[in-house]
Amino acid sequence: GAVVSQHPSWVICKSGTSVKIECRSLDFQATTMFWYRQFPKQSLMLMATSNEGSKATYEQGVEKDKFLINHASLTLSTLTVTSAHPEDSSFYICSASNQRGGLETQYFGPGTRLLVL
């Protein structure tokens, strides 16, 4: 199947700093990428959908100024958690789809565990 990478896999940072997470589709062009967060023993919560070259669509309750998403190319999307606080600590997972609107299979990255102290 398709391969999606995520970097870094682990981040520990101080409160107030910004953290950038990269998501790359390695062997296909992803027209749509998705960002999720997952709290322990809970389901995936969609944060935003990004299409290459356009602004991300954020889910209700997700602050766009806090979670900056850039999808500059068909193989790379980045999520920046600005001024991170302890409540932002979570497992962030990206996924990539090669269909507009994401109606086809999503391939997930390995995730990034963020711990804000």
Next chain:
Amino acid sequence: GQQVMQIPQYQHVQEGEDFTTYCNSSTTLSNIQWYKQRPGGHPVFLIQLVKSGEVKKQKRLTFQFGEAKKNSSLHITATQTTDVGTYFCAGDPDKLSFGAGTTVTVRA
């Protein structure tokens, strides 16, 4: 709110036994997907069902899509320790919505 509901939330199974997890949607789905997430890992795509009443098998796993395309089930026969993990269904009336998952543990 969450449009896709999954039951049970937890399933503790004796090795060798069968079990089923169910996924229900309040709206008609264009397709349904199943994912497996091992402890500490990320979701991995298992299968996608598109047609009404569709049944697909992967070795000991049987996936079914309801006639009304509002529910789905995953049945695992002869459970093995490798089946441990959380199984998510995901459906998309308009965008992919994940169920809460069924976390499966196996006792040998």
